[in-house]
Amino acid sequence: MKVKENVDVLARTQQVIETALTTLGYDSAYYELMKEPLRLLTVRIPVKMDDGKVKVFTGYRAQHNDAVGPTKGGVRFHPDVTQEEVKALSMWMSIKCGITNLPYGGGKGGIQCDPRTMSFGELERLSRGYVRAISQLVGPTKDIPAPDVFTNSQIMAWMMDEYSRIREFDSPGFITGKPLVLGGSIGRESSTALGVSIVMNEAAKVLGIPIQKARIIIQGFGNAGSYLAKFLHDAGATIVGISDAAGALYDPNGLDIEHLLERRDSFGCVTNLFPNRITNQELLVQDCDILIPAAIENQITEDNAHLIKAKLLVEAANGPTTHVATQILTERGIMIVPDVLASAGGVVVSYFEWVQNNQGYYWTEEEVNERLTKILVDAFHNVYRTSQEKKADMRLSAYMVGLKRVAEAVRWRGWV
Numbered sequence: 001m002k003v004k005e006n007v008d009v010l011a012r013t014q015q016v017i018e019t020a021l022t023t024l025g026y027d028s029a030y031y032e033l034m035k036e037p038l039r040l041l042t043v044r045i046p047v048k049m050d051d052g053k054v055k056v057f058t059g060y061r062a063q064h065n066d067a068v069g070p071t072k073g074g075v076r077f078h079p080d081v082t083q084e085e086v087k088a089l090s091m092w093m094s095i096k097c098g099i100t101n102l103p104y105g106g107g108k109g110g111i112q113c114d115p116r117t118m119s120f121g122e123l124e125r126l127s128r129g130y131v132r133a134i135s136q137l138v139g140p141t142k143d144i145p146a147p148d149v150f151t152n153s154q155i156m157a158w159m160m161d162e163y164s165r166i167r168e169f170d171s172p173g174f175i176t177g178k179p180l181v182l183g184g185s186i187g188r189e190s191s192t193a194l195g196v197s198i199v200m201n202e203a204a205k206v207l208g209i210p211i212q213k214a215r216i217i218i219q220g221f222g223n224a225g226s227y228l229a230k231f232l233h234d235a236g237a238t239i240v241g242i243s244d245a246a247g248a249l250y251d252p253n254g255l256d257i258e259h260l261l262e263r264r265d266s267f268g269c270v271t272n273l274f275p276n277r278i279t280n281q282e283l284l285v286q287d288c289d290i291l292i293p294a295a296i297e298n299q300i301t302e303d304n305a306h307l308i309k310a311k312l313l314v315e316a317a318n319g320p321t322t323h324v325a326t327q328i329l330t331e332r333g334i335m336i337v338p339d340v341l342a343s344a345g346g347v348v349v350s351y352f353e354w355v356q357n358n359q360g361y362y363w364t365e366e367e368v369n370e371r372l373t374k375i376l377v378d379a380f381h382n383v384y385r386t387s388q389e390k391k392a393d394m395r396l397s398a399y400m401v402g403l404k405r406v407a408e409a410v411r412w413r414g415w416v
């Protein structure tokens, strides 16, 4: 009987990190240091619920490596959050920051909860409780959180306010993804999607796919997926499929994106309004030129990789494709723009937000977009060139580019 592939995100990340460091010629001590976060904090957060009862939530904050600079990465609120997932997510952040030359290492946080079933007040108390629990470990020069799945600018605002109260001074640089009036950056909300479209354009040029004629499927209709649908639709592409946690919609003639954007709820759900929806798994194997997973991990596995019809897979989500699926798709000649490159636009504009907070001087939309575009176009070509030179797949190449920067900082500091 065939053994099922191990889809554990931490194990597969460690595997690629080890291969990347070995290929780059670093000795095993570098891998020993980087195969786990330097620090992982687990916290228990008591929250008074609206019915008067206390519910205790589990949360995490992982700091993968701070040799390059303070750690940086989002906080997710999701029922499936685990310690292993948060660790892997923090490692991916180190690689993203390395690829884009940001002065950060990787961090990530998460709370096991379902914000879709919680009131505004309960969410505020949970967000503030999380900050109180992790406040010793984080800060504008230590570790800077940001939004991720099911967290948004309101949650960032509560977290920033709680941190400022604890420290007794206004600390906008503690967190990014804030509302503009509290020191947010123009363009942060749409930056992950804009970044995906920038690197996708570069990949499409390499493959000779004209975006205006491309048929595109996007899995996930939240922050990343919905802005992406808008940008690509506005650029003339045909969005033939979208999905959310409730299911998926597919129309080979193109979906009415404006209507779907108007009807989606604050958790990125809209397909529940349509009786003709299909499943997320059915959507992924429909006909298209470009497939963009923008939801959660482990969506493309050994079970469906051989059925994918797209010529280009652009990973807006973190970790959507397993190790075996990466091999199958690469062998089939399908180009993968890996998560650590494709979804880096968010952290790049978060960095711009932090710089603006430190300066107290705010940039225009043109300045943000121009700088973001330059960083990501360079990053794409650096990773693509590495893949050609080393005859490596795009994921391994991205890990090599990102980890080299971390390894060099580790070496100069004399840690290894």
Ligand SMILES: NC(=O)C1=CN([C@@H]2O[C@H](COP(=O)(O)OP(=O)(O)OC[C@H]3O[C@@H](n4cnc5c(N)ncnc54)[C@H](O)[C@@H]3O)[C@@H](O)[C@H]2O)C=CC1
Binding pocket: 147, 148, 149, 150, 151, 192, 219, 220, 221, 222, 223, 224, 225, 243, 244, 245, 246, 267, 268, 269, 280, 294, 295, 296, 297, 316, 317, 318, 319, 343, 344, 346, 347
């Ligand atoms: N928001 C950001 O700045 C960044 C987000 N990302 C990644 O992009 C992906 C999406 O994040 P956001 O758009 O921010 O989150 P979001 O919370 O705004 O949207 C999540 C979307 O995924 C859908 N979803 C949730 N569970 C699902 C499931 N089991 N099956 C199918 N769909 C499901 C939701 O319905 C929603 O449409 C995540 O992997 C995240 O880590 C990466 C870089 C930055």
Ligand SMILES: O=C(O)CCC(=O)C(=O)O
Binding pocket: 072, 073, 074, 075, 096, 144, 145, 146, 147, 148, 176, 318, 343, 344, 346, 347, 348, 350, 351
């Ligand atoms: O904006 C940030 O600092 C981090 C975004 C993030 O969590 C990610 O890229 O996965």
